[in-house]
Amino acid sequence: MKLATNYNRVNIVTSTVVLICTGIVYYLFIHSILTDKLDKDLVVEEDEIQQYVATYHKLPLPASFINQQVAYSVFDPSQPERELRYTSYIDPKDKDEEPGRSLFTTVKVGEVTYRVVITKSRVEAEDLVRVILLITLGVSLLLLTALLLINRFFFNRLWKPFYSILQKMKSFEVTRMTGIREESTSIDEFIELNASVNAMAERVHRDYRELKSFTDNASHEMMTPLAVINSKLDSLLQTEEFTLRQGELLQDIYQATGRLSRLHQSLLLLAKIENNLIPDIQQIDMAVLASSKLRQFQELFEKDDLQITADIDKLEVRMSKYLADILLNNLISNAVRHNIKGGSIEVSLKGTMLTVSNTGNAEKLESNSFDRFAKSSHSEGMGLGLAITRQICNLYHFDLGYAYHDNRHFFSINFSSVS
Amino acid sequence: MKILVIEDEQALLESILDYFKGDGNICEHASDFSAAVEKISLYSYDCILLDLGLPGGEGLDILTRLKELKKNDGVLIISARHSLDDRLAGLDLGADDYLVKPFHLSELKSRVTAIVRRKNFNGENQIQFQEIKADLGAMKVEIRGQVVPLTRKEFELLVYFLSNKNKVVSKNAMAEHLWGDEMDMSDDFDFIYTHVKNLRKKLIEAGAGDYLRSVYGIGYKFTDQ
Missing domain, CATH: 3.30.450 (Beta-Lactamase)
Incomplete structure (x- = not known):
């Protein structure tokens, strides 16, 4: 009431x-x-x-x-x-x-x-x-009539600043750096409420900026030495002819720096998703994105003689373009990485349900597979792919499911909660 | 081309200058904000490589200065910040491209050449290397007037090699250039080999010289020397 x-x-x-x-x-x-x-x-x-x-x-x-x-x-x-x-x-x-x-x-x-x-x-x-x-x-x-009229009209006007402040608090988004505008009112309580809400918004913004600058700085400080290593490797490559052995060593260092930078980017990404620091939410055409991803992975499919079946319907989802990209990347590269030579991958987008299934090791994944750094002994990945996938699904309240039957692993995402 | 590298990390700066040296390129550098501002107000460059985290000032302000000076220099932002906001802010302020650290020098060179080519467009966006003529607008390669039928990936690969001619390009750099670094790939790049092999075969069949050298399992070099 x-x-x-x-x-x-x-x-x-x-x-x-x-x-x-x-x-x-x-x-x-x-x-x-x-x-x-x-x-x-x-x-x-x-x-x-x-x-x-x-x-x-x-x-x-x-x-x-x-x-x-x-x-x-x-x-x-x-x-x-x-x-x-x-x-x-x-x-x-x-x-x-x-x-x-x-x-x-x-x-x-x-x-x-x-x-x-x-x-x-x-x-x-x-x-x-x-x-x-x-x-x-x-x-x-x-007197009674006057009271009723006062309550009906005057009270509504009196409470207007309150509802207006409430509305602004509801639509407050930390990622947008807009403050809560001053509401012109002469009621002391509302002036105080307004001031408190503004102070709170300011504090939230400040914390957000600090967090953001921390992740940025952490990224910067770690990426710079990596960039130096990488550039020195590229420079080293230009100096002279190498023996095959030296070439192999260089290749290993390249591989390691590449993994290190990807690992670091993945961790930063996880932190950003957790703190909801990814703002570019837009309407994503899943069908187009999924098809283009499949084209992008073509060489990887061919390398392992994987049979691809795609059954893709139209679906629009509101989410970050960047995260949508990563979501599909992770699902498909998982299906490739954990596959067997000459195996198959099925991608289906039906209704609001995206399912990627693949042949692979004949054993069900452990329930901790979605945790960070959880990986099977024969996996080459970093064990962050599924953790990121789950985090993205959590962020947008998508349903992420896993099932294993008929010797196939099924990963499915239900986008219904948003569309 | 005339290039200004604004970077405070000395080791990285040296590598970049080293890589761009030769081939008729003039490279200058600035290691802090005021030196950078001085250089951009005194001279004009084909392309400016701008590190956002500069001592003495915010890197993005350099872009604002350039705008105030009404300069038309190409700008490539190199930053360790993998943040969408910065990327958008940079591109909004008139930067031509954005490259996140760590990067491969070959990728950097290919992006810089692309920017310089676009700036000096003059109606024909082409690269000529000996008898090979690549038309970037039409995505077409001709050898002595004859069109070579290349796939999209092979074409991109050729342009990448041409931007980095006489340099050894690692397989990792090629893979990241062609498929993007977010595609967490397995560590073996056999499929690159297939593309390089096909490209080389098509070029030779069309009558070009054999310019592609494999460099001990690490990468390839496109050279006429």
Whole structure:
């Protein structure tokens, strides 16, 4: 539930309850004040009658004034001597029955006790209460409506900077060096949130840059001596004619430096993939890429008399071009390297599934084959190919599977999680 | 061609200068940022080999300077940084090519020659070696006016040899040039031999001299000496 909705609910329920209670209390209070005033008038009237009786020793005429009636009867001792009650009042003019308030009292004229009933109309008081009640109700309704409107429109506007900051945080990408823009707002909390988010983004960017410059520097420092060795070898090659033995030695050194630089590049690549430092994500046409890879490997296939079967459908995948290249390179060169003379390789791209299968050693790969530097005893590779393959699949949430049946090794990648 | 090598690693610098020497090439060098800036503002070069990690300044700034000076020198970046960002930034700033360390000198030479050829295009992008004429635009080789039918790989191989004539080119360098160094290949390059053999046979059959020498299992040399 949204904060505003939650807050609104509480706010409106509370307001309604408080307003209803206030209305009730207000009504009761005014009602009792007006009744009290009526009662006082009735008592004044009673006093006047008592004084009249005391002076003239007879009952005054049962007069009827505006909104007031007086009636006498012989007192019945079973009735209470004096009481105030709500009664009805008959308007003498149009005989309408109106709510009234009566004072029942007794008066002694000589030996006879009379019962006196003084009745006053409550119509005016009731009208007053009704008007006051209506005004109160109206004001309450107005207040509730205002609250609702404020919540709906003002709150949305008030929270806009928050949602805008949230949106920017969601779309924040560390590889893009864009900061989170300042959101113009006068609310202290949002200004603080904005500042914190910006500071955090800045810190993340700084860490990212440090990491990146570390990998770059590490690469640089190690590659430079390698470059020197390589260039010196090339220079050495130009100096004079070599004996066959010297040629073999040179070839071995070439081989070793080549492997060292590839190994180093692979390790750096792994680190980069793990830290998600490879940004050139784009739409890759897998079918085109796979076909061109197969052409590229043509000589290697021919060298080992490998039979190639390709069944490639169209598929577009969003990923880094560089990594897509490496992914296919690794899968195909694995299939070549671990193959047997005159064996076969099948490459199929069906739906979102890429499968590369090959003949090879008649034993299933161990489950740790995807770990770094895991390799079988007769492998020539560095044991990083599958580790890189798995890392790339992890990065893009592709499903990487391995199976062994019918004397074939099957490596499959399901690209479905992205397309 | 006139070349400026901007590289702070002395040993590597010497190898590069050594390799480019001769063949009518003039090579100059600079080992730090200020020396490099001085050279580029005073002279013009056919191609500048630029190492990005320079003492005294950021290598990419050299490119900006060149642009400010409105110079049209070819630039090849050589860097140990295998970073896509740098590669793109370099090419954006007007570099012609980008080569990652470690590299083979033969690869470096072939790239530099390609840049210089492109810069001095003048309508014909051709290499002439004795009776062999390679047309890079049409990807066609002629010997005394007669077209030699070469495959794409054989053509690339010939151009590579022509860029490195009179030099021994190792099999590793050839393999990396033709198939890319990311293709983690097995260590034996027999399939190179097949391509070289076919190329040599086709050239000789078309009436060219036998210029290809095998150098003791390490590589090959294309030479008329």
